[in-house]
Structures are given as structure tokens and as C-alpha cells.
Amino acid sequence: MSKLSSEGLEPIFHPRSIALAGISISNPHHWTRVFLEALIEFAFEGPIYLVNPKGGEVKGLHVYRRLQDIPNTVDYVISTVGAKVAPRLVEECANKGVRAIHFCTAGFGEIDEEEGVRLETQLFEASQERGIRMIGPNCMGIYCPESRLSFNPGFPKQSGPVAFISQSGGNAGSIVRQVGWRGVRFSKVVSYGNASDLNESDFLEYVAADPDTDVVALYIEGVKDGRRFRRVLEQAAEKKVVILLKGGVGEGGTRAAAGHTGALAGSQATWDSLCSQLRIIRVYSLEELADMLVTCLFMPLPEGRNAALIGAGGGNSVLIADEFEKRGLRVPSLPEGIRKRVREFSPAAGNIISNPLDYSQTFVEADKLGEVVSIVSRWQGIDFLAGFLDLSGFARGEMFSSWVDAMLEASQRSSKPIAIVLQVGTVPEDMQELLPLVKKFVASQLPTYLSFRGAATSINSMLTYNENHAGRLKT
Amino acid sequence: MSKLSSEGLEPIFHPRSIALAGISISNPHHWTRVFLEALIEFAFEGPIYLVNPKGGEVKGLHVYRRLQDIPNTVDYVISTVGAKVAPRLVEECANKGVRAIHFCTAGFGEIDEEEGVRLETQLFEASQERGIRMIGPNCMGIYCPESRLSFNPGFPKQSGPVAFISQSGGNAGSIVRQVGWRGVRFSKVVSYGNASDLNESDFLEYVAADPDTDVVALYIEGVKDGRRFRRVLEQAAEKKVVILLKGGVGEGGTRAAAGHTGALAGSQATWDSLCSQLRIIRVYSLEELADMLVTCLFMPLPEGRNAALIGAGGGNSVLIADEFEKRGLRVPSLPEGIRKRVREFSPAAGNIISNPLDYSQTFVEADKLGEVVSIVSRWQGIDFLAGFLDLSGFARGEMFSSWVDAMLEASQRSSKPIAIVLQVGTVPEDMQELLPLVKKFVASQLPTYLSFRGAATSINSMLTYNENHAGRLKT
Numbered sequence: 001m002s003k004l005s006s007e008g009l010e011p012i013f014h015p016r017s018i019a020l021a022g023i024s025i026s027n028p029h030h031w032t033r034v035f036l037e038a039l040i041e042f043a044f045e046g047p048i049y050l051v052n053p054k055g056g057e058v059k060g061l062h063v064y065r066r067l068q069d070i071p072n073t074v075d076y077v078i079s080t081v082g083a084k085v086a087p088r089l090v091e092e093c094a095n096k097g098v099r100a101i102h103f104c105t106a107g108f109g110e111i112d113e114e115e116g117v118r119l120e121t122q123l124f125e126a127s128q129e130r131g132i133r134m135i136g137p138n139c140m141g142i143y144c145p146e147s148r149l150s151f152n153p154g155f156p157k158q159s160g161p162v163a164f165i166s167q168s169g170g171n172a173g174s175i176v177r178q179v180g181w182r183g184v185r186f187s188k189v190v191s192y193g194n195a196s197d198l199n200e201s202d203f204l205e206y207v208a209a210d211p212d213t214d215v216v217a218l219y220i221e222g223v224k225d226g227r228r229f230r231r232v233l234e235q236a237a238e239k240k241v242v243i244l245l246k247g248g249v250g251e252g253g254t255r256a257a258a259g260h261t262g263a264l265a266g267s268q269a270t271w272d273s274l275c276s277q278l279r280i281i282r283v284y285s286l287e288e289l290a291d292m293l294v295t296c297l298f299m300p301l302p303e304g305r306n307a308a309l310i311g312a313g314g315g316n317s318v319l320i321a322d323e324f325e326k327r328g329l330r331v332p333s334l335p336e337g338i339r340k341r342v343r344e345f346s347p348a349a350g351n352i353i354s355n356p357l358d359y360s361q362t363f364v365e366a367d368k369l370g371e372v373v374s375i376v377s378r379w380q381g382i383d384f385l386a387g388f389l390d391l392s393g394f395a396r397g398e399m400f401s402s403w404v405d406a407m408l409e410a411s412q413r414s415s416k417p418i419a420i421v422l423q424v425g426t427v428p429e430d431m432q433e434l435l436p437l438v439k440k441f442v443a444s445q446l447p448t449y450l451s452f453r454g455a456a457t458s459i460n461s462m463l464t465y466n467e468n469h470a471g472r473l474k475t
Numbered sequence: 476m477s478k479l480s481s482e483g484l485e486p487i488f489h490p491r492s493i494a495l496a497g498i499s500i501s502n503p504h505h506w507t508r509v510f511l512e513a514l515i516e517f518a519f520e521g522p523i524y525l526v527n528p529k530g531g532e533v534k535g536l537h538v539y540r541r542l543q544d545i546p547n548t549v550d551y552v553i554s555t556v557g558a559k560v561a562p563r564l565v566e567e568c569a570n571k572g573v574r575a576i577h578f579c580t581a582g583f584g585e586i587d588e589e590e591g592v593r594l595e596t597q598l599f600e601a602s603q604e605r606g607i608r609m610i611g612p613n614c615m616g617i618y619c620p621e622s623r624l625s626f627n628p629g630f631p632k633q634s635g636p637v638a639f640i641s642q643s644g645g646n647a648g649s650i651v652r653q654v655g656w657r658g659v660r661f662s663k664v665v666s667y668g669n670a671s672d673l674n675e676s677d678f679l680e681y682v683a684a685d686p687d688t689d690v691v692a693l694y695i696e697g698v699k700d701g702r703r704f705r706r707v708l709e710q711a712a713e714k715k716v717v718i719l720l721k722g723g724v725g726e727g728g729t730r731a732a733a734g735h736t737g738a739l740a741g742s743q744a745t746w747d748s749l750c751s752q753l754r755i756i757r758v759y760s761l762e763e764l765a766d767m768l769v770t771c772l773f774m775p776l777p778e779g780r781n782a783a784l785i786g787a788g789g790g791n792s793v794l795i796a797d798e799f800e801k802r803g804l805r806v807p808s809l810p811e812g813i814r815k816r817v818r819e820f821s822p823a824a825g826n827i828i829s830n831p832l833d834y835s836q837t838f839v840e841a842d843k844l845g846e847v848v849s850i851v852s853r854w855q856g857i858d859f860l861a862g863f864l865d866l867s868g869f870a871r872g873e874m875f876s877s878w879v880d881a882m883l884e885a886s887q888r889s890s891k892p893i894a895i896v897l898q899v900g901t902v903p904e905d906m907q908e909l910l911p912l913v914k915k916f917v918a919s920q921l922p923t924y925l926s927f928r929g930a931a932t933s934i935n936s937m938l939t940y941n942e943n944h945a946g947r948l949k950t
Binding site for chain 2: 110111138166167168169170171172173174177178180181219221247248249250251252253255256257259260261285286287309313314315316317318319321322323324325326330331332333352354355356358390392393423424425426427428430431432435436438439450451452453
């Protein structure tokens with residue numbers, strides 16, 4: 001069997017058969033069960049084989065005592081066996097003709113002990129020698145909805161245009177779940193951990209060439225080969241929108257990155273200059289990454305930075321304008337002609353007919369909001385609109401519900417891009433009542449933000465990106 | 476009746492009787508009903524009189540057609556009558572011996588029209604002439620749990636040490652609700668709107684002298700008299716911890732502030748220098764204000780900036796360390812002696828025994844977390860601890876629940892201040908399942924944060940404040 005090149009990772013993302021080595025037989029809540037649960041939930045189409053020296057049966061599937069006992073070929077192995085026996089598993093896999101192994105388990109080079117480093121080297125050498133590609137160790141592996149492959153049974157089953165290459169499994173899961181309910185779907189997600197064999201450059205090269213991927217997100221703690229990474233990143237940035245979150249920027253963070261995935265983090269300045277040279281969109285937290293993905297997928301590119309803010313609440317109006325202006329967007333004054341036209345058909349006190357436009361009247365005369373949006377959106381002085389509301393002021397779901405419906409309808413009448421910019425807060429009772437209503441915006445494919453700052457930051461980044469790439473934004 | 480001085484606002488915060496002028500008779504969902512609902516919910520002890528020219532009955536209370544028809548004295552009037560009839564109400568109040576009126580309704584000086592400005596001037600002159608103090612117009616008025624006075628039936632009924640003086644009613648409500656469930660309680664909250672008569676300086680002077688207030692939060696769009704405000708602010712900052720959120724910092728925000736409360740916002744530089752000279756804690760968003768209040772009330776002052784971060788998840792560990800270090804805190808490396816002691820009794824792979832300390836083992840051996848916290852907290856190299864977790868990775872409530880219990884117990888064994896630092900995310904299903912569990916930390920009076928950044932920002936601000944005030948932090 002020929003060794004897979006990094007361009008040919010296809011079999012890893014589309015295995016025909018999978019074996020789960022090391023799954024717990026006795027404890028149904030054991031963490032090793034998650035891969036089986038996910039494959040069943042996703043209805044993986046090929047055969048799934050379970051392997052554990054104890055034998056037995058799990059969820060109606062026979063448990064083989066050894067890999068070699070499996071009567072058919074096995075493409076891909078997901079291993080949850082302990083670090084100490086991992087090198088032996090590589091031998092067994094080689095004998096069985098396995099093409100790739102995902103080592104989930106930790107306890108290798110990332111722990112600050114000789115034994116771990118030795119085991120990881122042994123693992124790497126064994127797999128290289130036998131021509132088996134390896135993901136990990138110390139990671140969650142692959143989520144590829146098209147192949148019905150997932151490491152979390154709760155992930156969305158539909159595919160989408162985003163690839164996420166994440167050194168951390170936790171951060172990968174966090175992002176998929178955070179943006180999943182906001183409408184973002186993925187082509188491929190990889191949690192690659194210690195990157196002993198397959199590393200960030202291999203996966204980046206693969207997704208850069210992937211026709212199903214338009215946007216590439218990266219969570220990187222450190223790179224294995226700086227020169228190659230730079231070259232691959234440059235090529236990727238020419239073909240896709242690339243967003244980067246660098247983990248490990250301070251002393252403690254760098255130490256944590258070394259402890260987490262054994263990564264050499266590189267200086268902050270190196271990363272700054274890399275991103276600005278290659279025109280990568282840099283984000284600084286998981287929230288920013290989530291907002292940026294929503295922006296790339298659902299926010300049509302405005303022609304410029306001038307925003308019309310239409311919402312409800314005077315204090316909110318002030319704070320959202322501050323957030324937008326602090327982060328590089330503009331909130332130009334509405335000319336008297338526009339203000340007069342709005343005031344004519346909606347003269348109620350409590351509305352501030354300006355920009356921001358505090359249209360609290362929505363709650364009384366919801367049907368008029370569409371006309372307001374239509375008039376304002378046609379003014380040449382603005383490039384996009386944002387419908388805003390601070391949910392933490394809303395104890396009552398029916399009020400928010402009527403605002404959602406009014407804003408949804410009004411958004412249809414906007415002649416320019418329109419974003420929904422909420423400030424969600426965290427009052428548990430509100431969240432329970434209000435967040436499900438937010439899904440209506442998501443279902444209509446409107447770009448939906450959950451904080452004023454988040455919206456401003458990512459829309460501004462999108463505009464900057466486009467300026468740098470002279471209109472090359474694809475999504 | 477003598478005119479109330481600004482030092483003698485006592486009757487406004489403790490009225491013996493209240494009349495609600497302008498309450499809707501026919502529509503039980505009308506916004507004017509909220510004050511009655513709140514007074515009933517809070518069991519206001521004095522008589523509540525309702526006034527509407529239509530007469531009738533609301534919730535079993537007689538509705539008087541005119542204020543003068545009320546058979547007894549009335550201390551305080553909450554007015555929801557329209558702007559045009561407001562000046563006439565002042566006359567009626569004067570004849571009735573009313574001491575103060577809260578004008579809730581908008582449509583005065585804040586709207587960009589001659590008529591509104593004229594009406595507000597008329598209102599001010601009438602109230603001055605008749606010796607009646609006025610809150611507003613265009614605001615929500617007073618929340619004072621001790622007096623059973625509230626503008627929202629859902630606010631906490633217990634009192635606490637925080638006074639919040641907010642030009643915006645929406646932002647006042649947002650903060651009370653956002654921090655209410657996180658354990659913060661208030662002495663007095665004022666939404667004062669256009670500040671036509673009683674303004675920010677009057678209220679600040681009052682709460683600065685209030686023995687029930689330790690911490691004063693301000694949301695200010697603009698001030699009426701800069702010199703007086705500066706003097707009052709300086710005096711307040713000598714007696715209380717003062718936190719300021721300035722709304723209206725950019726062009727659009729300033730315009731929004733003018734439109735919202737008619738405020739002249741003042742330059743950003745003026746505010747910067749004011750805060751740094753007077754050693755006011757400045758915050759830049761409602762979230763920061765909320766976190767700062769939680770910090771002032773529940774975070775014991777650490778002796779320095781060195782944090783030990785103990786949580787679960789490698790990717791999280793990296794990101795929380797980055798957030799802490801970016802915002803002025805330190806995450807020192809654990810000495811080998813400490814690491815060895817922890818590793819001795821908890822050798823499991825997947826734990827990174829460093830700082831951050833990725834103790835994912837909590838989920839398997841919850842009882843050991845207390846010992847870890849105890850060992851680390853006694854190390855002289857750190858000043859405080861943070862127990863951290865990213866909730867968006869948790870689909871399963873029972874896992875988070877066991878972490879909460881373990882961390883609660885472990886917090887008892889810390890010999891240094893300990894904060895709970897969560898990253899809550901927004902997945903609706905998570906919020907529903909997990910946020911109620913967070914209340915356990917709140918119930919134990921632990922400082923509980925909902926984002927890594929929020930915790931880092933506000934703990935750093937607290938330390939800076941204390942350095943500037945040479946140990947004068949009271950709370």
C-alpha cells in the first residue's frame with residue numbers, strides 16, 4: 001500500500017470502513033463511547049468494527065478482541081487505547097492494511113515527561129515505517145458530514161462551505177456548536193492535536209484545494225514547519241477566505257499551548273506580520289471567530305462602512321453607535337429629508353428619528369417598520385443596515401416575538417444588506433424564552449449577531465479584508 | 476411647602492403615598508401599567524392612587540378623574556401623561572401639595588423639534604415656581620427595594636450595597652437584570668432621563684452620602700453642569716467605589732445621546748482625564764459594568780496579579796491564559812515541587828499539570844479537585860485562583876453539574892481568593908440546561924464570570940483601582 005501524500009488525504013475524510021479500537025465495553029458513559037454514538041447518530045454507511053481485548057458486544061455490535069480478527073478490510077482506525085499500547089496498535093494496523101489512524105488519547109509529547117515524548121516518537125516512527133498516516137495523538141479527529149463522520153453526535157448533519165482546522169478538540173467542538181445554531185455548516189473539521197505526523201500544513205493544503213470549501217478557519221497553537229506553513233497559508237489565502245485564531249500569545253498561554261499539544265508557539269510579532277502580509281483575517285477569541293464565520297456566510301458585502309442602525313431603546317442606541325464607531329464603522333446623520341419622511345407617517349413620541357433610529361414604536365405599530373427600513377435603505381448615504389435590540393431589557397417574550405416578526409418582514413424591504421444585531425445578555429430565564437425566537441432570523445439566513453461589539457468587529461473585518469483583496473471576497 | 480434641596484432627596488426615595496397619573500384604563504398590556512404592577516408586586520406599603528380623566532377601576536383600585544379628587548395627601552406622582560398636558564399636571568400637583576413628580580413620558584427636549592424643547596422648559600419652570608422636584612422627563616424613575624418602589628415587577632426585592640445612577644431606563648433595567656441573577660443587589664437605582672430639574676449631580680451627591688451604598692455605578696450620556704459634576708464626582712470617589720460608563724463617545728453615539736436625553740456629551744479626552752484624575756473605574760460596555768459590579772461585591776481583593784488557572788480543556792487553557800495576560804494579569808509557571816505533588820496523587824493522562832492547570836480529571840475523580848486547589852492555593856507565587864470552564868463544549872448537563880459541585884467544594888479549600896470563570900456561549904439548549912446550574916456558584920457568593928475576557932478585565936481593573944487608592948477598597 002502506498003503512503004498517502006498530504007494532497008491525497010481523501011481516504012481519511014471518506015473512509016469506507018472504520019474500527020474503534022479501545023472502546024469501553026462495560027461503561028456506557030465512558031468517553032471512548034462518543035465516537036460510536038456519533039457514527040450511529042450520523043448513520044455512517046460503511047461497516048463499523050469495535051475492538052477491545054475483553055471482547056463482548058456493545059449496542060448490538062460484536063466486539064473483536066484483536067484488530068486482526070476483523071474478517072474484512074479496515075480503512076480507518078479511531079484509537080482510544082492508552083499511550084503505552086499505542087505503538088503496538090500501529091503494528092496491528094499495518095498488518096491489517098489500515099491506511100490511517102486517529103489517535104485520540106493524550107499522554108504523549110504534550111506532557112512534560114520523557115516517557116510521553118519517547119512514546120510519541122515511537123508512534124511516529126512506527127507509522128512512518130509502515131506507511132500509515134496518523135492524526136494526533138491527543139485530538140478529536142474528523143467531522144465530515146458528507147461522509148457521515150463525526151466526533152460528536154450532536155453536530156449538524158448537513159454540510160456547508162466552512163473548513164475548520166483546529167489544534168484543539170474542545171475549541172473545534174465549541175465553534176461547531178456555537179455557530180451551528182446560527183446557521184453555519186461545515187465541509188470538514190479537523191482536530192489534529194499534537195500533529196506528530198499529519199499537521200496543520202497538510203490539512204490546510206487539503207482544504208485549500210477542496211471544492212466544497214469556501215472559508216477556512218484555523219485555530220493554531222504552533223506550527224511544525226514554519227516555511228512550509230507560510231507557503232501553504234499563502235496559497236490557501238489566494239483561493240479561500242482564511243480566518244486565523246492564534247492560541248498561545250502570552251507567557252502562560254504559550255506554556256499552555258506547549259502543555260496542550262506540544263506546540264512551539266512562535267512570537268506574537270511573527271504572527272501579526274504573517275497575517276497582515278498574507279491578508280488573513282485575524283480574530284482573537286472563539287466569539288470573534290464565530291461572528292466572523294456568520295459574517296462570511298450570511299452578510300452580503302456592503303459597499304462601504306456607513307451603517308444605518310434601526311432598533312429600539314435610547315440607551316441601546318447610544319451604546320451600539322459607540323461600538324460601531326469605535327470599531328471602524330460609520331454612523332452618518334440622516335438628512336432632514338429622510339427624517340421628515342419617516343416622521344410623517346410615524347409621528348409618535350419616543351421614537352428618535354435619527355441614526356441610530358430608536359424606533360420603539362415597533363412595539364405599537366409593527367407594520368410601519370417595513371416602511372421605515374425601506375425609506376432609510378434607499379438613502380445613498382448608507383451602505384448597510386443593522387436592526388438592533390438589547391434582549392436583557394425584555395422580560396416578556398411576546399414583545400420580543402412581535403419585534404422579531406416585524407424585523408423579519410422589514411428586512412425583506414431593505415434595498416441594502418441588513419444585519420440583525422442583538423445584545424443577548426445571560427439572564428437564564430431570558431435565554432430560555434428569547435433565544436429560540438432568534439432562530440427565526442437564522443432560518444431566514446440573515447446574519448445574526450449576539451453582541452453589538454461582535455457585529456461591529458466582524459463587519460469591519462470583512463470590509464477591511466475586501467479592501468485588501470480588491471473585491472475578491474467570494475462568499 | 477419648602478423646596479427639597481438636592482441633599483434632601485429622601486422623600487423621593489421614600490414616599491409615603493404615590494399617585495400614578497395617566498395609567499391606561501382599558502388596555503392591561505399598556506406600558507403605563509408597569510408601575511402599578513411593580514408597586515403591587517413589591518407590596519408598596521403606602522396608599523397607591525390611580526388617576527385618569529376617564530375614571531373607572533383598575534385591579535380593584537378606584538381611578539380618580541383628577542388628582543384633586545384624591546381624598547388624602549400625595550407625596551409622589553409617577554406621570555405617564557403625554558408631553559402636551561404635562562405642564563398642567565404640575566399645576567394640579569402643586570395644588571395637591573405633591574413634593575416630587577417623575578415624568579416618564581418622552582417627547583420633550585430630546586426630540587429635535589421646537590415644540591418639545593418649549594414643553595420641557597415650561598415643565599421645568601412650572602415645577603421650579605411651585606417648589607416641586609422633578610425626575611425626568613423621559614425616564615423610568617426610581618427602584619429602591621427598601622421602599623418597595625420599583626419600575627419593573629421582576630427586579631430583586633432585597634436591598635444591597637450598589638447604587639446605579641443611569642441616564643437611560645433601558646440600560647438601568649438591563650444592568651439590574653444582568654447582575655441580579657449573579658447575586659448583586661441595589662440600594663437605589665435612578666433612571667433620570669433628560670435631567671431637566673434633578674440631574675446626575677443631585678443623585679450622585681445623594682448616594683455618595685447614603686450609608687446603605689458602598690459602590691456607585693454611573694451611566695452618563697452628558698452632564699448639565701460640568702464644574703459641579705466634577706466636584707460631586709470627586710467627593711463621591713473619596714467615599715465610595717465609583718464605576719463609570721460613558722455613553723456617546725463617537726459622532727453617532729454623541730448624536731444618539733443628544734437624541735435620547737438631550738445630553739451634551741463632552742469630548743472623549745475630557746472624560747478620560749476626569750476618570751484617571753479622580754480614580755474612577757471606567758468601563759466601556761454594559762457587560763463590563765456587570766462584571767465590575769460582581770467583582771466589587773464578591774471578589775476578595777487579591778494581593779497581586781498572579782493567577783493560578785484551574786479548569787478543564789486544553790484549548791480553553793490556552794485561551795484563558797491569553798485573555799488574562801493580555802489584560803494585565805499574570806499566569807506564572809508552577810514550580811516543579813508543586814507540580815510533582817499534584818501529579819503524585821493524580822497521575823492520569825490528559826491532565827496538564829502546569830498553570831493553567833488543565834484538570835480534565837475532575838470529571839472522573841471529582842473528589843481530588845479539592846486537594847489540587849488546596850496545594851496550588853498555598854503556593855506563595857500566586858495571589859488568587861480561577862476555576863475555569865468553557866460551557867459551549869458541554870452538551871451534557873450532568874458533566875457540568877458534577878464539575879460545579881466539585882469546584883464548589885474545592886473552593887472551600889482555597890487559601891486565596893477564588894473566582895469562577897466560565898465561558899458561557901449562546902447555544903440555546905446549553906443555556907437552558909447549564910445556566911441554572913451556574914446559580915449554585917452565585918448562591919455561594921463566589922464571584923462568577925461568564926466570559927474569560929470579562930473576568931480578566933474586571934479583576935485587573937479592581938487591582939489597578941486598589942493600587943491607585945492605596946488599599947482603600949472597601950468591599
